[in-house]
Amino acid sequence: MSRTVKLAVIPGDGIGPEVVSEAVKVLEAVTAGTDVSFERTTFSLGAQRYLETGDVLTEEDLEAIASHDAILLGAVGGAPGDPRLAGANIERGLLLKLRFSLDHYVNLRPTRIYPGVPSPLADAGDVDFVVVREGTEGPYVGNGGSIRTGTPHEVANEVSVNTAYGVERVVRYAFAAARSRHGRLTLVHKTNVLTFAGSLWKRIVDEVAIEFPDVTVDYLHVDAATIFFVTNPGRFDVLVTDNLFGDILTDLAGAISGGIGLAASGNINPDGTSPSMFEPVHGSAPDIAGTQKADPTAAILSVALLLDHLGLADAAASVTRAVTEDIATRTGTPRRTAEIGDAIVAALSL
Amino acid sequence: MSRTVKLAVIPGDGIGPEVVSEAVKVLEAVTAGTDVSFERTTFSLGAQRYLETGDVLTEEDLEAIASHDAILLGAVGGAPGDPRLAGANIERGLLLKLRFSLDHYVNLRPTRIYPGVPSPLADAGDVDFVVVREGTEGPYVGNGGSIRTGTPHEVANEVSVNTAYGVERVVRYAFAAARSRHGRLTLVHKTNVLTFAGSLWKRIVDEVAIEFPDVTVDYLHVDAATIFFVTNPGRFDVLVTDNLFGDILTDLAGAISGGIGLAASGNINPDGTSPSMFEPVHGSAPDIAGTQKADPTAAILSVALLLDHLGLADAAASVTRAVTEDIATRTGTPRRTAEIGDAIVAALSL
Numbered sequence: 242m243s244r245t246v247k248l249a250v251i252p253g254d255g256i257g258p259e260v261v262s263e264a265v266k267v268l269e270a271v272t273a274g275t276d277v278s279f280e281r282t283t284f285s286l287g288a289q290r291y292l293e294t295g296d297v298l299t300e301e302d303l304e305a306i307a308s309h310d311a312i313l314l315g316a317v318g319g320a321p322g323d324p325r326l327a328g329a330n331i332e333r334g335l336l337l338k339l340r341f342s343l344d345h346y347v348n349l350r351p352t353r354i355y356p357g358v359p360s361p362l363a364d365a366g367d368v369d370f371v372v373v374r375e376g377t378e379g380p381y382v383g384n385g386g387s388i389r390t391g392t393p394h395e396v397a398n399e400v401s402v403n404t405a406y407g408v409e410r411v412v413r414y415a416f417a418a419a420r421s422r423h424g425r426l427t428l429v430h431k432t433n434v435l436t437f438a439g440s441l442w443k444r445i446v447d448e449v450a451i452e453f454p455d456v457t458v459d460y461l462h463v464d465a466a467t468i469f470f471v472t473n474p475g476r477f478d479v480l481v482t483d484n485l486f487g488d489i490l491t492d493l494a495g496a497i498s499g500g501i502g503l504a505a506s507g508n509i510n511p512d513g514t515s516p517s518m519f520e521p522v523h524g525s526a527p528d529i530a531g532t533q534k535a536d537p538t539a540a541i542l543s544v545a546l547l548l549d550h551l552g553l554a555d556a557a558a559s560v561t562r563a564v565t566e567d568i569a570t571r572t573g574t575p576r577r578t579a580e581i582g583d584a585i586v587a588a589l590s591l
Numbered sequence: 592m593s594r595t596v597k598l599a600v601i602p603g604d605g606i607g608p609e610v611v612s613e614a615v616k617v618l619e620a621v622t623a624g625t626d627v628s629f630e631r632t633t634f635s636l637g638a639q640r641y642l643e644t645g646d647v648l649t650e651e652d653l654e655a656i657a658s659h660d661a662i663l664l665g666a667v668g669g670a671p672g673d674p675r676l677a678g679a680n681i682e683r684g685l686l687l688k689l690r691f692s693l694d695h696y697v698n699l700r701p702t703r704i705y706p707g708v709p710s711p712l713a714d715a716g717d718v719d720f721v722v723v724r725e726g727t728e729g730p731y732v733g734n735g736g737s738i739r740t741g742t743p744h745e746v747a748n749e750v751s752v753n754t755a756y757g758v759e760r761v762v763r764y765a766f767a768a769a770r771s772r773h774g775r776l777t778l779v780h781k782t783n784v785l786t787f788a789g790s791l792w793k794r795i796v797d798e799v800a801i802e803f804p805d806v807t808v809d810y811l812h813v814d815a816a817t818i819f820f821v822t823n824p825g826r827f828d829v830l831v832t833d834n835l836f837g838d839i840l841t842d843l844a845g846a847i848s849g850g851i852g853l854a855a856s857g858n859i860n861p862d863g864t865s866p867s868m869f870e871p872v873h874g875s876a877p878d879i880a881g882t883q884k885a886d887p888t889a890a891i892l893s894v895a896l897l898l899d900h901l902g903l904a905d906a907a908a909s910v911t912r913a914v915t916e917d918i919a920t921r922t923g924t925p926r927r928t929a930e931i932g933d934a935i936v937a938a939l940s941l
């Protein structure tokens with residue numbers, strides 16, 4: 242019985258198209274000869290499209306994307322300080338718009354130190370954890386405003402919105418993830434200062450914990466969590482946290498594990514009511530765009546997350562194995578983006 | 592002409608009293624025989640006092656403290672999970688109440704890697720920067736609330752409040768600090784997501800920059816800033832950021848520079864309309880309270896910041912020199928809290 246997966250591909254800006262090419266190459270290679278095939282539609286979205294048409298993401302774009310089974314995204318965002326982009330916020334208008342519209346309430350960001358990868362930490366130890374970042378609430382809701390804007394009397398507010406509904410579903414996902422891993426869950430928040438949001442997160446975690454007696458629960462303030470990220474990252478298994486704390490912690494996680502060039506992520510709607518989206522954590526790096534200098538590994542590892550999400554666990558494991566293999570043999574001699582992709586494809590059949 | 596400084600001392604909980612004893616010892620030693628003397632009043636505040644009286648900080652406490660010239664604080668907070676403290680929030684009710692009531696709009700947190708101190712970073716390089724954290728606005732204002740609390744329909748909000756008035760004064764302080772150091776200022780925010788607060792911060796920095804043509808200005812998103820903290824912390828001179836981002840970044844800064852046991856801070860009211868408050872960044876560590884295991888160095892370095900604030904630059908420099916001296920000769924053999932204080936006092940006269 243063959244299966245066709247409709248995949249929306251958003252290469253985006255800067256190095257996005259280059260790394261996505263390699264990711265697609267690996268996706269095709271790992272599923273070649275299996276009963277799964279991908280029907281790809283490419284969407285030209287991002288800074289470039291905005292400059293050409295004035296549109297960031299139209300309702301039609303959104304509808305078309307939503308009709309797919311999954312999304313693979315490279316990176317979006319033009320050159321920082323480009324005056325032609327001053328009026329647009331590609332991040333909010335495209336990336337966050339997709340996450341919110343498609344109800345990607347789980348932002349899944351695994352961190353591993355792969356054998357052979359140098360960490361900036363002197364003694365990182367064995368690092369293998371997953372951050373489950375909430376994706377549709379918190380300070381990301383866009384619920385802010387300002388008065389007397391541009392004057393010496395300006396007041397600018399940002400509202401972090403947190404609901405029991407929204408917190409519970411992501412907390413539940415995190416508990417299940419912990420159960421399937423090493424049974425340890427760390428809630429990260431700032432309950433001593435953000436007392437209302439903090440109490441809600443704490444209460445929900447306490448409540449859901451009752452259903453997961455096999456999972457050990459731990460709590461850290463976000464400031465203290467950053468300390469453990471550099472002094473003892475091996476202590477973590479699964480972390481669950483809000484949208485903003487998760488954003489900060491996962492960049493730090495990328496850094497300690499040998500660079501954001503290896504960090505993959507999934508924006509997941511676990512209910513399957515809309516397509517989930519997989520993307521490297523890194524940005525569009527316009528300064529090296531088109532030079533074949535970008536490392537496509539994070540995009541390729543995002544393909545592994547995509548395959549896992551589609552229930553293709555074997556194919557996902559093959560990709561991770563090939564990447565691990567390739568990383569272990571890296572010599573430090575720079576390779577072109579496509580060479581890395583080719584090497585990983587070659588490693589698939591080892 | 593002799594000068595008497597009225598100093599309010601808040602030893603607090605846990606290891607607070609122990610580290611404050613040593614800090615006072617150093618303060619007395621470095622000013623002995625000079626024309627400056629300290630008239631100290633000790634305030635018993637913190638979890639212990641709350642358990643005894645039910646009060647966290649009364650109006651009378653606040654008035655009495657405010658009538659001093661400066662404040663030295665150890666650490667506050669009881670044992671985590673102590674059920675008798677469940678109803679109190681010592682952090683909000685005492686520490687933040689002091690910062691807000693006394694208008695400590697500059698939270699000054701210097702980071703240095705002292706010679707001889709091992710960093711968790713393999714190659715930290717030369718680290719010497721200052722975080723100027725806003726202290727009276729942002730998500731710390733306590734402007735949150737919840738509805739349907741405790742039910743599956745709860746909504747909990749937290750409002751980050753940012754004013755041109757509040758941002759400008761701290762930004763101005765940061766520019767002046769950069770001018771007196773290496774002339775480099777980095778604004779850290781999350782302008783692409785928190786667009787209202789972010790625009791305000793960006794605008795004010797751009798405006799004040801015109802008055803400081805000798806200061807180079809740089810911008811980083813908070814997530815990217817954490818990456819540089821572990822990959823290239825030597826690039827920073829002065830950072831200016833909001834209350835919450837500053838909280839997170841300074842714990843990380845403490846960690847990369849060899850531990851929160853060395854991190855000092857000043858909660859400063861640069862206008863002098865109320866006493867500034869100096870405290871180690873670390874907490875009360877109730878687990879080791881009373882065992883003489885705490886390192887008083889951060890409290891002692893807070894005394895250096897206090898002396899600097901009082902215009903006693905020479906005494907401040909002596910304390911920093913003595914601490915640097917002591918740190919350089921540390922062997923790894925644990926010393927008692929009082930031994931470290933004594934050693935630093937001895938190093939004062941080297």
Ligand SMILES: CC(C)[C@H](C(=O)O)[C@@H](O)C(=O)O
Nearest residue numbers: 332333336488522783784814
């Ligand atoms: C680009 C930006 C809006 C985004 C975020 O803050 O979520 C990015 O930093 C990320 O982590 O995916």
Ligand SMILES: CC(C)[C@H](C(=O)O)[C@@H](O)C(=O)O
Nearest residue numbers: 433434464682683686838872
């Ligand atoms: C104890 C807590 C309220 C405080 C803060 O968040 O400011 C602490 O973490 C600090 O950095 O001084």
